[in-house]
Amino acid sequence: MIVVLKPKISKKDEVAVLKEIRKLGYKPHVMRGVERTVIGAIGDERTHSTLETLTAWPQVEKVMPVQKRYKLVSREAHKANSRIKVGKDTVIGGEEIVIMAGPCSVESEQQLLTTAEAVRKAGAKMLRGGAFKPRTSPYEFQGLGEKGLKLLAKARKQTGLAIITELLSQDHAELVAEYTDVIQIGARNAQNFQLLIAAAKTGKPVLLKRGLSMRIEEWLLAGEYILANDNPNLLFCERGIRTFETYTRNTLDLSTVPIIKQESHCPIVIDPSQGCGRADLVLSMCKGAVALGADALLIEVHPNPAEAWSDGAQQVTLEMFARLMDELRPFAEAAGRRMPS
Amino acid sequence: MIVVLKPKISKKDEVAVLKEIRKLGYKPHVMRGVERTVIGAIGDERTHSTLETLTAWPQVEKVMPVQKRYKLVSREAHKANSRIKVGKDTVIGGEEIVIMAGPCSVESEQQLLTTAEAVRKAGAKMLRGGAFKPRTSPYEFQGLGEKGLKLLAKARKQTGLAIITELLSQDHAELVAEYTDVIQIGARNAQNFQLLIAAAKTGKPVLLKRGLSMRIEEWLLAGEYILANDNPNLLFCERGIRTFETYTRNTLDLSTVPIIKQESHCPIVIDPSQGCGRADLVLSMCKGAVALGADALLIEVHPNPAEAWSDGAQQVTLEMFARLMDELRPFAEAAGRRMPS
Amino acid sequence: MIVVLKPKISKKDEVAVLKEIRKLGYKPHVMRGVERTVIGAIGDERTHSTLETLTAWPQVEKVMPVQKRYKLVSREAHKANSRIKVGKDTVIGGEEIVIMAGPCSVESEQQLLTTAEAVRKAGAKMLRGGAFKPRTSPYEFQGLGEKGLKLLAKARKQTGLAIITELLSQDHAELVAEYTDVIQIGARNAQNFQLLIAAAKTGKPVLLKRGLSMRIEEWLLAGEYILANDNPNLLFCERGIRTFETYTRNTLDLSTVPIIKQESHCPIVIDPSQGCGRADLVLSMCKGAVALGADALLIEVHPNPAEAWSDGAQQVTLEMFARLMDELRPFAEAAGRRMPS
């Protein structure tokens, strides 16, 4: 930690700070600058108490942490890229770019199976579909619940696709884990730490969406909750952050691809559907994501978006999806990766 | 709903939109403007399917909702201000401005009882203190749990203060409700709808903090989850939103006071401690909140902030708190309210 | 400056950093921590080259400045509050809260004189009104230009009110200074440094609005451009920042009142009209601003807002303004200030 003192404070006030630093387990190291005195507090910031509370002292101007706060998710802790095995033979973080596709919500057997069949044929390896839906209003469709999970399982049986679906409640952790191959934690729950722990404990791979206003560091620390609960199978998923812009639903932050690769060994997944909220931008954003090195894409696909029970504006049709898969191929090759054959 | 068509579309494309609008339960009303055709879709937007999915159609430029999406929390539904009774004889939303004060985290019996005694003496009617703490990092202090709840109960017994503490997990809803007088839902869980429902069902009053990047409308709709689950005792609490500014931890949005008063009948509480993240700004922001008409204040107070186990920088000392209570008095009077005697 | 090195770098890489630090005029001071080595670079950050370019080096993790970058506007440089004299006998930054009121745009003699007369009668000391208007679209009304300035001068002559109007272009600096008592720099030009310099050089007091996405530090530094160009008469004016919220036009950040008071000796003015974009919130926000200690208020007033040529939604009527002045009185007293008699 670096503690910056205010200019022209008394010797007594300085000594009090030094004493407190020692009391909290750090070794102080004083540097007298031109205007201000700066104290380097040497010690492990993750095991000792934080010194940030010192900013409450009148003689202290600011306290700046030096260490990174995340450990297990960090690239420093694990040099190689992690590869996450999903279902029988899908690997996320390898050469192949894994495509997860399907409707926003599971609505009916026909809707789900039609979509599953079509996306499998176009090259998707995983089927997405919400059975439990977090909705801004209590009056909106909340998902089919367990019935939705059963339909997902049926689709897996019929198509061989692995399943990813959202977990909304600790109480459903066991239930959802029974049916799904990957547990999705949504943006609104990205700092619902109890849910993260419950998801981690199922042992299933966890896809952690970035919260609407989550800094990269906070996202990495939320991921740390998964690994610290003995589950090494973590996927980060960027789905757009909330900004002042209103043209798109969110601002998809594609710089997260190189940043997560730099800071962490875990794979990075891009969700352009939530990211833009507009089907007409999804294809373009997928090209960018693949070029930047994303390990997987999570794409909302619906046989008839205009009649979707949720988020119709951002779901692509089966035809658009097939075209998208074709058009991504040269970008995957340019990035030294490959699209599913 | 208002559906705006793109310029120069074919008759056939227009008819298809009209047909879909009827199919989804609305009555279309066509207006031909200078450049664009606009369709008013008449019907109850809260009972019919939303037409927003029409934005996925190529001939549609945009879809604009007309109705407000919240009902039970709205001022239209309930003209008078709601008054929430807490504990034996505290009322939030009445003439008296209710002060909720106490440490960020419950740390020890001595810390809590010292604080409780001091804030009661200065005029607080409620004691705040976190027993379950949501922490950005898994390596930070997570709260004393049930032991913390027991200490809060002890402090209530000793001082007569009502208790407010945060609920982090559905699994603890019964437990927390057993000890507390008001259940707090934190900013990170403001759209954890399962938690909102669990809190509502305990029957205890619920204080709902605004999420870090929650629009007013989303906050009102999250509140709607409480009232729609048969719990009329809801308090909205502004605690700062996340912006680009880094001088303060968050940007405390005091315009929420008149806005919530205008849109809703539920009381509005201001939390300047989380809002600014700096004890030196807390007093000023309290004055502003009171002048604007806040019904209650939630203030972090600690006997020794520099050694607090969490968020030391934003907790005021016992002395500062007593001074603050004195200094607020004339502002409460100017606002036609009163501070506790 | 504090330079944090990456973990496990070679001795040679460390030496290269030390050499560069010395070359750029600083004295390095090495601290070896648990995981990382940290270098304190002692020297005046405002006179030497910045070390921030070192972050481009592969062995450097981050560079953190220690000093504040602003000097002349800082409270450290000038302990007492600055009082800015405007016109014959108005002082901003003294005991009286100065009210600047008037229409968004100068539209006609009748509109301006009616407003001027009414606001003077209600207690305003200054008349605002845009003659040159920055408009988002080139097809919107751009102001009456010099004709507007002449009308402002006429209103001053008739009412005795001092004038504040916006300067949009360096080329108009002399012209505007000839007519106005205070030069306003708008939010969109808050970092148009050439305009700031031109305004400073007229010698007239300058009111500097905060840019839509300007951090406090950047705002203070923009103010520094005024004082560094030999004009000590600077007023900071908060007018709302841009956030994700859409209910209000901007988010009025009232925490700027205590923050500017803490960091600077210059007066702070609050503009609730731009800040909220809604006349119905203006009165409430004024109360908050006064309670927090604002030195002046800038309020848009129009005889018939619905027919205003610009920004009608945020202008209050003459009647609302008179009521507002009355209602602010007890809050000014509570704050130890006084409203004009």
Added chain:
Amino acid sequence: MIVVLKPKISKKDEVAVLKEIRKLGYKPHVMRGVERTVIGAIGDERTHSTLETLTAWPQVEKVMPVQKRYKLVSREAHKANSRIKVGKDTVIGGEEIVIMAGPCSVESEQQLLTTAEAVRKAGAKMLRGGAFKPRTSPYEFQGLGEKGLKLLAKARKQTGLAIITELLSQDHAELVAEYTDVIQIGARNAQNFQLLIAAAKTGKPVLLKRGLSMRIEEWLLAGEYILANDNPNLLFCERGIRTFETYTRNTLDLSTVPIIKQESHCPIVIDPSQGCGRADLVLSMCKGAVALGADALLIEVHPNPAEAWSDGAQQVTLEMFARLMDELRPFAEAAGRRMPS
């Protein structure tokens, strides 16, 4: 325009709104819905007064514009992509992706010529370099001014590269236009409309950076100022927006590539250097930009970034730049474009 009335207003209040709508030049069209009455106001929103001022009326809930506010920059106005000719034989908006590269600031003849020679050799067609620099602090290097322009001209003569440099002040419009091939308007001046007009009038192509917190619509309207002043040669340049994230200097919004292509006929340029503020992310972001269909890239390159006089952290070395040009090639091909040979 769509005018939504509040529920349960009197007939008289409704009639007053209808009268005002007619007075302002629109034809009202009443639709009675379930809860609210909605009025479609038919007329050209760009030639009549705006009805948005009606939101100031107590009986009006909201006013929603229907038309787009921009004309000349819109895709509707000009179906084909505009191609902007620069210098002798460079075309932006054609098949070839144009690379503009060079230092943040022009510092010396040697620095500039070394860079120019190297970037030309690697395939750049244009040389960037700031002669007039907008700096957050008045104590930072403000650029070499005309001396810098002369050095740019010399570099053009020697290498054949076209020049792009920033215009900061209306007073320099003629001077800068004399030396440069493209005039750059920086992010801080993106809504300095007087500067936009001055730049337009020089007749040189204008590259308009997006402001730090500018919505897409506002950016298009700022561009409209160029075209409405008889200069058809406009380039939009995304350089990152300001968000809550602190890991990167700005959040580079790559969705602007497909959005500008959809809304406008003008070329779109991406500036990843300002966009991320970190040289280590520039290469990745360039790949994304090219994959998404950007027409040109603006890249900061410096022979020795650590000693750059401004923004060292975001400038790439000559070697990194050459590698970048090589690595972009397959992505350009995948996008159906080509890199310079």
